[in-house]
Amino acid sequence: MVGSGAQLFEISATAEEEAYRHLHSALRLGRYRAGDRLIPEDIAAEIGMSRMPVREAFRRLAADGLVVIRPNRGCIVAGLTLDEIYETFEIRSVLEGLAVRLAMPHIDAEVIAELERLLDRMERAGISGSSDWVARHHEFHATIYGLSGRPKLMKQIAALHVTIEPYLRIWFDYVEKPLSAREEHSSLIEALRTGDAAFAETAMQKHILGTAPMLAEFASPDRR
Amino acid sequence: MVGSGAQLFEISATAEEEAYRHLHSALRLGRYRAGDRLIPEDIAAEIGMSRMPVREAFRRLAADGLVVIRPNRGCIVAGLTLDEIYETFEIRSVLEGLAVRLAMPHIDAEVIAELERLLDRMERAGISGSSDWVARHHEFHATIYGLSGRPKLMKQIAALHVTIEPYLRIWFDYVEKPLSAREEHSSLIEALRTGDAAFAETAMQKHILGTAPMLAEFASPDRR
DNA sequence: GATTGTATCAGTGGATACAATCATACAGCC
DNA sequence: GGCTGTATGATTGTATCCACTGATACAATC
Structure with missing residues (x-):
C-alpha cells in the first residue's frame, strides 16, 4: 500500500x-x-x-x-483591502473584455450551446449547496477566454480569479443561491450571440464591474 | 573601509x-x-x-x-515568440488604456508641463546614444499611470515593460534615433489635454498597438 | 509605577553536504 | 549501420546545521 x-x-x-x-x-x-x-x-x-x-x-x-x-x-x-478588491475588478474588466473581444471570431452556434450546458451545470452546482459553484463559474468564463487563443492573457486572468476566489466563496456562502447569477450570465451569452465584438467586450466589462460592489460588501468586515 | x-x-x-x-x-x-x-x-x-x-x-x-x-x-x-510579443502588446494596450482613463481626472496644466519636460529629457537621453532612453520612456509612461492611484495596475504594467525591455533596446539600438517617438508621444499629450477620458484611453491603446509591429520585426530573427 | 534596557528564546535565512535525476557517451544487439 | 540499453558524470533538488535577526519577558532605574 x-x-x-x-x-x-x-x-x-x-x-x-x-x-x-x-x-x-x-x-x-x-x-x-x-x-x-x-x-x-x-x-x-x-x-x-x-x-x-x-x-x-x-x-x-x-x-x-x-x-x-x-x-x-x-x-x-495576503488579504485584499476594499480598494484592492475594486482595483482587481477594474483590471479584470479590461483583461476579460479583451479576451472576449478576441474570442468573438471563434464563437459559433456550437460554442453557444456548450456555454448553455456549462451554465446549467453551474446552476446545479450552486443548488447542491457546495461551493464548487465557484469552480463551475470559473470554467464558464475560462471556456470563453480560451477561444481567444491567448495563453498569457488567460494566465493573468486566472491569477486574478484565484486572488478573489476566497471572497467569492464568502459571498456565495452568505447569499444563499444567488439567482441573479443565472440572469447575468444568460445576458452575457446573448451579447455573444450578436457577433458584435465591441458590444460583447463592453458587456463583459459591465458584467464584471457589476459584481464588484456586492462582493466587496462581504469582504470588508473580516478582511482588513 | x-x-x-x-x-x-x-x-x-x-x-x-x-x-x-x-x-x-x-x-x-x-x-x-x-x-x-x-x-x-x-x-x-x-x-x-x-x-x-x-x-x-x-x-x-x-x-x-x-x-x-x-x-x-x-x-x-525566457524569450518571447513573435506571437507572445504581440500578445504582450495587446495586454499592455488595455491595461495602460485603463490606467490613462483612471488618471484623467488628476491631469491638469501642471502635469502636462511636467510631461513635456519628461519628453524633452527622453529625447536628450536618446540623442546621447545611450539606451537609457528606455528608462526615460518608461518614466514618461509611469508618470501618467501613477496618477491613476492604482498600485496593482502599475505593478502589472511595469512587469510587462520589463518583459519587453530587451526587445525595446534592440529596436532602439538598431534604428538610430527613432524620431517618430517624439511625434507619437506629443500627440499622446495632446490627447490628455482634451480632458476626454475615453478618447485618451483609445489614444493610448492605439499608441501601444502601433509600436508592436516595428518592435516585433527586430525581435524575430534573434530570439526564436 | 512606568519606561527603558537587557537577556533569552523562537524562528528565519544561508551554507554545506548528500541524494536523486537527467544527459551524454559508449557498448552490445538487432 | 542504426538503435537500444546501460553506465558514468554533471547538475539539480532536498535535508540538516549554524548564525543571525526579531520578539518577548523580566529586571533595573528614574
Whole structure:
C-alpha cells in the first residue's frame, strides 16, 4: 500500500511543486485567513517534506500576491483591502473584455450551446449547496477566454480569479443561491450571440464591474 | 573601509533580494540571451553567496515570466515568440488604456508641463546614444499611470515593460534615433489635454498597438 | 509605577553536504 | 549501420546545521 486512489497515478512532481499546489489550493479555498502566519515547519510536516521546498513555494506564492514575505518575520497570508478588491475588478474588466473581444471570431452556434450546458451545470452546482459553484463559474468564463487563443492573457486572468476566489466563496456562502447569477450570465451569452465584438467586450466589462460592489460588501468586515 | 560610495547607505537586504535584483536588472538590460542557461553556482559566485538564495530568486523570476525552470534541467532565460510579443502588446494596450482613463481626472496644466519636460529629457537621453532612453520612456509612461492611484495596475504594467525591455533596446539600438517617438508621444499629450477620458484611453491603446509591429520585426530573427 | 534596557528564546535565512535525476557517451544487439 | 540499453558524470533538488535577526519577558532605574 503506497498510496490511495488517484495518487497512484500522480506523476511525482518536485517537492517544491507539491508544496506550491498544496498551499495554492488551500489559499484559494479560503482555508487560511488573511493575516495568518504560515509556519514553514508545520506545512512541511503536513505534506511530509523539509522546510526548504516550502520556503521556495512561498516565493512563488508571494509573486502571485497570495502571501507576503517580510524579511526575518515570516510569511503571512495576503488579504485584499476594499480598494484592492475594486482595483482587481477594474483590471479584470479590461483583461476579460479583451479576451472576449478576441474570442468573438471563434464563437459559433456550437460554442453557444456548450456555454448553455456549462451554465446549467453551474446552476446545479450552486443548488447542491457546495461551493464548487465557484469552480463551475470559473470554467464558464475560462471556456470563453480560451477561444481567444491567448495563453498569457488567460494566465493573468486566472491569477486574478484565484486572488478573489476566497471572497467569492464568502459571498456565495452568505447569499444563499444567488439567482441573479443565472440572469447575468444568460445576458452575457446573448451579447455573444450578436457577433458584435465591441458590444460583447463592453458587456463583459459591465458584467464584471457589476459584481464588484456586492462582493466587496462581504469582504470588508473580516478582511482588513 | 567596509564598502564604497553609495553602498554605505544601502540597507543590506537579504541575499535572495540581492540576487533577484541583480538578475532582474541583467535580464532587463539584455545581458543574457533567450535560451541561455543560468547556472546557480556561477551567479552565486559572482555576487558572493551560495546557490540557495539564487535558486529562490529563480522562482520569483520564473513567476515574472523572465526565466523558465524545468525540473532537474535548470533555469533558462525566457524569450518571447513573435506571437507572445504581440500578445504582450495587446495586454499592455488595455491595461495602460485603463490606467490613462483612471488618471484623467488628476491631469491638469501642471502635469502636462511636467510631461513635456519628461519628453524633452527622453529625447536628450536618446540623442546621447545611450539606451537609457528606455528608462526615460518608461518614466514618461509611469508618470501618467501613477496618477491613476492604482498600485496593482502599475505593478502589472511595469512587469510587462520589463518583459519587453530587451526587445525595446534592440529596436532602439538598431534604428538610430527613432524620431517618430517624439511625434507619437506629443500627440499622446495632446490627447490628455482634451480632458476626454475615453478618447485618451483609445489614444493610448492605439499608441501601444502601433509600436508592436516595428518592435516585433527586430525581435524575430534573434530570439526564436 | 512606568519606561527603558537587557537577556533569552523562537524562528528565519544561508551554507554545506548528500541524494536523486537527467544527459551524454559508449557498448552490445538487432 | 542504426538503435537500444546501460553506465558514468554533471547538475539539480532536498535535508540538516549554524548564525543571525526579531520578539518577548523580566529586571533595573528614574
